[in-house]
Amino acid sequence: MKIKVGFGFDVHQLKEGHPFVLGGVLLDHHAGAFGHSDADVLAHAICDSILGAANLEDIGYHFPNTDPKWKGVNSLSLLEKCIVMLEEKGWKLGNIDAMLCIEAPKIKPYIPEMKKNIANAAKISIDDISIKATTNETMGFIGREEGVVAYSVCLISR
Template sequence: MKIKVGFGFDVHQLKDNHPFVIGGVNLEHHKGAFGHSDADVLLHAICDALLGAANLRDIGFHFKNTDPQWKGISSIILLKESVRLLKEKGWQVGNIDAMLCLEAPKINPHIPQMQKNIAEAIGISVEDISIKATTNEQMGFIGREEGVVAYAVCLIEK
C-alpha cells in the first residue's frame, strides 16, 4: 500500500450581507465569504489538500475563478470532482483533518453537519473527518472579521 499526505490552505474575504457557507452549511451571520464560487473556505482547503497529495496541482488549476462554469457553484461539487480526479489515478481518501480560523459565528454547533456533508461527498465515514475551529484572538484581518481562513491535511492511499 502506498500513502501520501496533502496540505491545503484557503482564505476568503468577508463582506456584509453576503451568504456564508462553510462545509456545505449555510451559516447565519451578518457577513459572509466572498468568491467566484460559494467561497466555502473549508471545502477549498480540503480540495487543495487532496489534489496536492495526489500531485494533481491545486483547486485554481482545475476550477479557474475566471471560468463562468464555476461562478456561484456549490463547493460540494468541486469536492466531488476533486475526489473523482483522485480516483482516476487510483487513490482513495483515508482521512481529513481541518481547522477553521474565524472570530464569528461559532462553528461548533455546525460541525456534525459539516462532517456529514464532507463524508457523503467524498464517500468515507464521518469518523474520518475531523473539523476544529479557533479564533485569532481579535488580532489581524481575522480578528477584525475581514476574512476567514481554513487549513486541511489529508491522507490518501493506493
Template sequence: MAKIKVGFGFDVHQLKQDHPFVLGGVKLEHTSGAYGHSDADVMLHAICDALLGAANLRDIGYHFSNKDDRWKGISSLILLQHVVALLAEKNWKIGNIDAMVCLEAPKINPHIPAMQANIAEAAGIDVEDISIKATTNEQLGFIGREEGVVAYAVCLIARAS
C-alpha cells in the same frame, strides 16, 4: 507496504457584509459571509487543495479557474466531488481529512456534525474520517477584525487495492 501520501491545503476569503456564509456545505447565520467566485466555502477549498496536493494533481485554481463561468456560484461540495473523481482516476482513495477554520464569528461547533455529514457524502468516506476544528485569531489581524476567514486542511490518501 501500501503507498500513502499526505496533503496540505490552505485557503482564505474576504468577508463581506450581508453576503451568505457557507462553510462545510452549511449556510451559517451571520451578518457577513465569505466572498468568492464559487460559494467561497473556505474549508472545502482547503480540503480540495490538500487532496489535490497529496495526489500531485496541482491545485484548486488549476482545475476550477475563477475565470471560468462554469464554477460561478457553484457549491464547493460539487468541486469536492470532482476532486474525489480525479483522485479515483489515479487510483487514490481518501484515508482521512483534518480541517481547521480560523474565524472570530460565528461559532461553528453546533454545525460540525452537519459539515462532517456533507463532506462525507461528497467525498464518499465515513464521517469518522473527518475532523473539523475551529479557533479564533484572538482579535488580531484581518481575521480578528472579521474581514476574512482562513482554513487549513491535511489529508491522507492511499492507493486503492
C-alpha cells in the same frame, strides 16, 4: 501500500450581507465569504489537500475563477470532482483533518452537519473527518472579522 499526505489552505474576505457557507452549511451571520464560487473556504482547503496529495495541481488549476462555468458553484460539487480525479489516479482518501480560523460566528453547532456534507461528497465515513475551529484572539484581519481561513491535511493510499 503507498501513502501520501496533502496540505490545503484557503482564505476569503468576509462581506456584509453576503451568504456564509462552510462545509456546505449556510451559517447565520451578518457577513459571508466572498468569492467566485460559493466561497466555501473549508471545502476549498480540503480540495487542495486532496489534489496536492495526489500531485494533481490545485483547485484554481481545475476550477479557475476566470471560467464563468464555476460562478456561484456549490463547492461540495468541486470536492466530489476532486474525489473522482483522485480515484482515477488509483488513490483512495483515508481521512481529513481541517482547521478553521474565524472570529465569529461560533462553529461548534455547525460541525456535525459540515462533517456529514463533507463525508457524503468525499465518500468517506464521518469518523474519518475532523473539523476544528479557533479564533485569532481579535488580532489581524481574522480578529476584525474581515476574513476567514481554512487549513486541511489529508491522507491518501493505494
